[in-house]
Amino acid sequence: MNSFFQIAQKRRKKVIGLMSGTSVDGVDAALVEIQDNGLETRVELIAFHTHAFGSEVRARIFDLFQPETSSVDEICQMNFLIGKVFAEAALSVVSDAGLEMEEIDLIGSHGQTVYHLPPQAEAEYVPSTLQLGEPAVIAYRTGVPTIANFRVADLAAGGQGAPLVPYVDFLLYRQTDRTIALQNIGGISNVTLIPARASSSDVIASDTGPGNMIIDSIMEMLTDGAEKYDNAGQYASRGDVSEPLLAEWLKHPFIAAAPPKTTGREAFGREFAQQALEQAKTQRLASTDLVATLTAFTAQTISDYYRRFLFPYFSVDGIYISGGGCHNRTLMRHLETLFQPVPLFSADAIGVPGDAKEAIAFAVLANEAVHGHPTNLPQVTGALQPMVLGTFSPA
Numbered sequence: 001m002n003s004f005f006q007i008a009q010k011r012r013k014k015v016i017g018l019m020s021g022t023s024v025d026g027v028d029a030a031l032v033e034i035q036d037n038g039l040e041t042r043v044e045l046i047a048f049h050t051h052a053f054g055s056e057v058r059a060r061i062f063d064l065f066q067p068e069t070s071s072v073d074e075i076c077q078m079n080f081l082i083g084k085v086f087a088e089a090a091l092s093v094v095s096d097a098g099l100e101m102e103e104i105d106l107i108g109s110h111g112q113t114v115y116h117l118p119p120q121a122e123a124e125y126v127p128s129t130l131q132l133g134e135p136a137v138i139a140y141r142t143g144v145p146t147i148a149n150f151r152v153a154d155l156a157a158g159g160q161g162a163p164l165v166p167y168v169d170f171l172l173y174r175q176t177d178r179t180i181a182l183q184n185i186g187g188i189s190n191v192t193l194i195p196a197r198a199s200s201s202d203v204i205a206s207d208t209g210p211g212n213m214i215i216d217s218i219m220e221m222l223t224d225g226a227e228k229y230d231n232a233g234q235y236a237s238r239g240d241v242s243e244p245l246l247a248e249w250l251k252h253p254f255i256a257a258a259p260p261k262t263t264g265r266e267a268f269g270r271e272f273a274q275q276a277l278e279q280a281k282t283q284r285l286a287s288t289d290l291v292a293t294l295t296a297f298t299a300q301t302i303s304d305y306y307r308r309f310l311f312p313y314f315s316v317d318g319i320y321i322s323g324g325g326c327h328n329r330t331l332m333r334h335l336e337t338l339f340q341p342v343p344l345f346s347a348d349a350i351g352v353p354g355d356a357k358e359a360i361a362f363a364v365l366a367n368e369a370v371h372g373h374p375t376n377l378p379q380v381t382g383a384l385q386p387m388v389l390g391t392f393s394p395a
């Protein structure tokens with residue numbers, strides 16, 4: 001059994017990154033080989049697997065988002081149940097790769113965010129964040145030392161606890177001669193901008209607004225839960241965009257707010273979708289038109305962010321898209337048009353499959369933690385100092 005100290009002695013490690021985002025579609029598991037650490041880090045993807053949540057577990061996770069429906073005994077149970085699902089995702093990706101668990105050195109798990117209360121001027125709450133998926137359960141069921149709860153140390157130091165992926169973006173994808181933007185489209189969309197020849201303190205990152213979240217909610221509402229998302233954007237492609245509705249939604253206060261900013265279900269969750277559904281009814285829009293308009297809105301919020309906050313200051317040489325949103329062709333078509341003449345690429349163009357990018361990042365964050373490197377970027381999260389992130393659960 002390896003201690004964390006012994007793991008740090010190895011130059012090459014097999015590490016699993018586990019991630020579930022705001023979409024709650026499933027646990028993404030990336031098995032990677034990591035060589036070295038810090039600025040020398042090299043990563044090779046061995047296997048990737050998405051372990052879907054069962055519909056009952058998914059519904060229970062959504063209930064946790066609502067303080068009115070989540071009791072402390074449910075939170076207690078779900079922490080362990082989600083830990084079990086994360087462990088299953090890790091076991092699956094290793095079996096997909098044809099490897100044995102004994103060959104795996106380390107797991108980095110993001111967990112499932114169920115509540116996030118970042119520091120805010122005049123907030124009346126205690127700044128805090130809660131990711132479920134008990135790492136002791138993951139470590140026990142896999143037999144692999146596990147690092148989790150990456151966000152809490154940043155919050156303890158006064159930061160937002162998010163985003164954390166930009167540090168890894170800098171380690172793995174920085175370029176000497178090009179300024180690049182890495183745009184992830186999960187439930188929420190976020191960008192990491194890495195200027196040419198950047199040092200880590202030059203990296204800029206922020207949420208840009210909704211990702212697939214509103215489209216997913218509306219598809220569930222329109223199909224009574226039969227469809228969880230708009231497959232390949234086909235539904236949206238059959239509708240027309242309502243310009244008046246689009247213009248009205250674009251008045252949302254998040255869009256004009258100055259970065260860095262974070263958003264989530266509070267702003268673009270089921271309530272937003274419910275309201276959009278009612279507006280569409282009043283205006284007698286077909287449901288395909290509603291999905292088309294929400295898809296155009298989602299794309300527009302992303303490109304608006306660049307036009308307001310990035311393009312005036314940086315000449316961006318390329319935008320690289322990752323996250324489940326890259327499968328929505330209608331969304332991608334809008335983005336290509338809106339971003340012209342700046343070229344859009346899939347994340348594959350920088351050597352990483354878009355679906356696996358965030359899970360890989362948590363494998364790298366775990367490796368960095370073992371080596372004692374701080375992984376929050378204070379200018380990104382607002383923390384008072386660089387922090388080594390993650391709590392350690394021995395196998």
Ligand SMILES: Nc1ncnc2c1ncn2[C@@H]1O[C@H](COP(=O)(O)OP(=O)(O)O)[C@@H](O)[C@H]1O
Pocket residue numbers: 020021022023024025026185186187188212213216228229230231232233322323324325327328329
């Ligand atoms: N084939 C597809 N067509 C359209 N959208 C898709 C497709 N596959 C995945 N998605 C979208 O991607 C989302 C999952 O993306 P992901 O990057 O895992 O987000 P998160 O980090 O929030 O979990 C799904 O909820 C769905 O909206």
Ligand SMILES: [Mg+2]
Pocket residue numbers: 019020021023024025026028186
């Ligand atoms: Mg996901």
